[in-house]
Amino acid sequence: MKIKKNIATSENGFVFNPATGDSFSGNAMASVILLAMKNGVNTTEIKADILKKYDVSVAQLDRDWEDWVIQLKEANLLELELNHGN
Amino acid sequence: MATKYTGLCIGVTGLNANDNPGPGIAVIRALKEGLGDDIRIIGFAYESLEPGIYMPGLVDKTYQLPYPTAGTGALLERLTYINNQENLTAIIPNFDAELHNFIIIAPSLLKIGIRTFLPSLAQLQVRDKANLFEFGNKNKLRVPPHYKLFSAADLPHATEELGFPLVIKGKFYDAYIAVNMDSALKAFKQLEAAWGYPVIAQKYIKGTEINVAALGSGNGGNLSIVPMRKLYITEKGKAWAGVTIEDNALVELADQFAKATQWRGAYELEIIRDADDQLFIIEINPRFPAWIYLAAAAGQNQPATLIKMSMGENVDPFNSHESGKLFIRHSWDQVVDIAEFQKMSAFGEL
Numbered sequence: 029m030k031i032k033k034n035i036a037t038s039e040n041g042f043v044f045n046p047a048t049g050d051s052f053s054g055n056a057m058a059s060v061i062l063l064a065m066k067n068g069v070n071t072t073e074i075k076a077d078i079l080k081k082y083d084v085s086v087a088q089l090d091r092d093w094e095d096w097v098i099q100l101k102e103a104n105l106l107e108l109e110l111n112h113g114n
Numbered sequence: 115m116a117t118k119y120t121g122l123c124i125g126v127t128g129l130n131a132n133d134n135p136g137p138g139i140a141v142i143r144a145l146k147e148g149l150g151d152d153i154r155i156i157g158f159a160y161e162s163l164e165p166g167i168y169m170p171g172l173v174d175k176t177y178q179l180p181y182p183t184a185g186t187g188a189l190l191e192r193l194t195y196i197n198n199q200e201n202l203t204a205i206i207p208n209f210d211a212e213l214h215n216f217i218i219i220a221p222s223l224l225k226i227g228i229r230t231f232l233p234s235l236a237q238l239q240v241r242d243k244a245n246l247f248e249f250g251n252k253n254k255l256r257v258p259p260h261y262k263l264f265s266a267a268d269l270p271h272a273t274e275e276l277g278f279p280l281v282i283k284g285k286f287y288d289a290y291i292a293v294n295m296d297s298a299l300k301a302f303k304q305l306e307a308a309w310g311y312p313v314i315a316q317k318y319i320k321g322t323e324i325n326v327a328a329l330g331s332g333n334g335g336n337l338s339i340v341p342m343r344k345l346y347i348t349e350k351g352k353a354w355a356g357v358t359i360e361d362n363a364l365v366e367l368a369d370q371f372a373k374a375t376q377w378r379g380a381y382e383l384e385i386i387r388d389a390d391d392q393l394f395i396i397e398i399n400p401r402f403p404a405w406i407y408l409a410a411a412a413g414q415n416q417p418a419t420l421i422k423m424s425m426g427e428n429v430d431p432f433n434s435h436e437s438g439k440l441f442i443r444h445s446w447d448q449v450v451d452i453a454e455f456q457k458m459s460a461f462g463e464l
Binding site for chain 2: 044051
């Protein structure tokens with residue numbers, strides 16, 4: 029799962045999609061995760077980092093992550109991934 | 115510091131910076147930025163209350179022009195008089211309704227030294243609202259189906275074909291979204307009275323509104339393409355705020371249009387992107403849009419480039435612009451002395 033390359037993010041959580049003109053405001057957590065995703069850090073590593081830094085259960089984090097991904101998809105911020113399955 | 119553009123004298127129409135703004139003020143800002151503050155700007159106005167006449171630092175002198183309905187003879191006569199006073203280098207007309215006359219008199223203007231960079235009459239016709247659907251079909255451009263209305267009796271046929279909601283559009287300007295037969299009839303009556311026939315009923319496409327400002331070279335290509343997503347839309351459907359965006363699909367669409375028409379001069383594509391990411395052209399304006407200064411601010415100064423083209427300069431096409439540049443229009447109460455208004459009203463010059 030990758031954030032589109034041209035998405036502009038700022039330290040205060042503002043996100044701008046230059047292809048559509050959409051802009052979003054995220055909180056500090058969103059801004060940290062987006063930056064990590066933009067830098068190519070994979071989901072497992074990001075989740076591990078969150079678990080290390082915050083008092084949250086794996087189950088709760090997984091639920092929140094699912095919700096996060098849905099929001100990213102709705103906002104059209106994710107690269108389309110081609111399915112090469114058989 | 116003097117440049118080769120110092121002293122150019124450029125005539126500009128569309129000084130009506132009101133809630134349905136003409137492009138004149140934005141064009142003048144771009145010209146001064148691109149060619150230098152020491153060019154001379156001659157404003158052309160149709161009415162004494164066009165705000166641009168009175169805005170300081172933009173227009174050096176304004177002359178009233180005869181309405182387009184007065185014909186090409188009256189326009190040429192007036193422009194010849196103005197040219198004798200001002201020695202005009204070029205004119206940029208900015209209204210759809212005046213373009214027909216300007217295109218016809220362009221060769222006569224050139225004979226007295228006034229340059230233009232305009233499409234041909236055939237090019238103007240092909241993108242006319244009444245011809246747009248057929249043009250789209252022929253050139254594989256997605257255009258919403260429409261129905262031409264010549265009387266109120268045509269409305270039931272149009273609604274049967276297109277369904278509700280639908281967009282009722284004037285021949286030159288204005289559009290209303292009609293949700294039922296009553297509102298469709300009201301819009302039809304307003305638009306036929308204001309702009310004549312045909313009134314156009316166009317299928318309503320739900321989606322994001324995007325405009326593309328472009329400058330056609332006249333040889334099938336574009337010198338400049340800048341797309342803008344509308345962020346704040348007025349009741350009249352005008353962008354009151356917008357942001358430049360970057361999308362190859364939009365650039366390809368403009369290139370397809372320029373290739374199909376060999377368009378020469380400024381134009382604007384009005385586009386809806388629907389939920390399936392399909393791009394529908396809902397209108398093509400044969401001139402700069404009122405937000406054209408944003409294109410200059412994003413790195414592609416189309417008005418200045420048009421003047422250079424009109425003067426026969428070789429201009430390289432722009433190949434990039436800055437996305438994320440935002441414009442926010444605002445209103446401002448300009449205070450002027452009644453004597454100025456009186457001068458403009460009485461003598462047609464200020």
